[in-house]
Amino acid sequence: MKQRIYTLLFCLFFSTLLLAQQSIDKKLVGFWSSIISKTKEDPIEGKWLINRKADGTFAMYLEILNNNDTIYAKQKGRWWTENGNYYEAGDVEYGDIYTYKTDGNKVDFRLIKNRFPQGFKTVKYSEVKAKDQSDYYEEKYSVFSAKTLQKTFEMEDKMNGFSYDELDGTQDARLVGVWTGSEKDNQMEGTSKEWEMTRNTDGTFVLDFRVKSKGKKMQSHIEKGKWWVKDNKFYEYHEDSEMTDVYTFEVLNDNQIKFKEYNLSVDQNKSNYEFIDTRKK
Known part of the structure; x- marks a missing residue:
């Protein structure tokens, strides 16, 4: 029993000692901003806003420029001196330790010796006193997070073949029937394809195509799936790959339809891939 009491007292004493060593410099409390400059190792740029509170917690907002995109991030944690x-x-605990020097509305930070900067910070940087812009950054961060989440869902859906829901689509009677077409060097240089596409009124299709590459024999393949039209776009879901190809289309006449790529599951050798289907029957 005595041993347990001594152990508890020692833990309390050690915790108190650690708390005493970790202090809060009130000069660093408040809103501060800084610039993220390009370096040879990391060509990104941007800025951040940090709100250090007197209770030892902080909230940091990052605004990073990446080519033509702006990325917003947020981090919470603890700070002390x-x-x-x-x-x-x-x-994300980078493990960096900085010395610092306050000068009114400016703080200069410098990484201690024998350490290398990690993350977005550099060997030395400065922060200046800033206004409370947390509402602005919270809104930007929320919108960016929502868009990123939506893109993630769309990417996962597309990988699973459910990027587009055929329940909202219809079967355009002008596209029903048996159609033939061909193309060369679009998907792969030196490769030609010809096909016969049967689109049924129930939204199913059978695609019989033949592929000829240089130095190789003609190969035949049959694919099945579903098709539908929505917002003047043609959707083609393939059962084998579980992927959906999307085209814009133009009915040239009763016997010809022009298709142009909108979002394809397979990369093409040439951009702006397009072809014409000709009615067989």
Whole structure:
């Protein structure tokens, strides 16, 4: 029993000692902003806003420029000062330790010796006192997160073959029937294809196509799937690959339809892939 009490007292004493060593420099409390500059190792640029609170917590908002896109990120965690050094512990703990020097509305940080900067920070950087822009960044971050989540769902759906829901589509009577077509060097240089496509009124199709490549024998293949039309776009779901190809289309006359790629599951050798189906019967 005594041993357990001594152990508990020791733990309490050790925890108190650690808390005493980790202090909060009130000069660093508040909103501060900084610039992310390009480097040879990392060509990204942007800025961040950090809100350090007196209770030792912080919220950081990142605005990063990546080519023509703007990325918004958010991180929460703890901060403290110890023996003249500045520490942060968030979702991603980089393990960097900075010395710092305050000068009114500016703070200069410098990485301690024998360490290398990680993440978006550099060996030395400065922060300046800033206004509360947390509402602005919260809105930007929320919108960006929602769009990113939507893109993730769309990507997962497309990989599973359910990127497009045929329940909202219809079968355009002008596309029903047996059609033939051909193309060369579009999907692969030196490869030609010809096909016979049967589109049924119930939304199913049978595609019988033949492929000829240089130095190889003609190969035949039959694919089955579903087709539908929505918003003047033609959707073609393939059962084998579980992928959906999307085309815009134009009915040239009763016997010819022009298709142009909109979103294809297979990369083509040439951009703006298009072809014409000619009615067989």
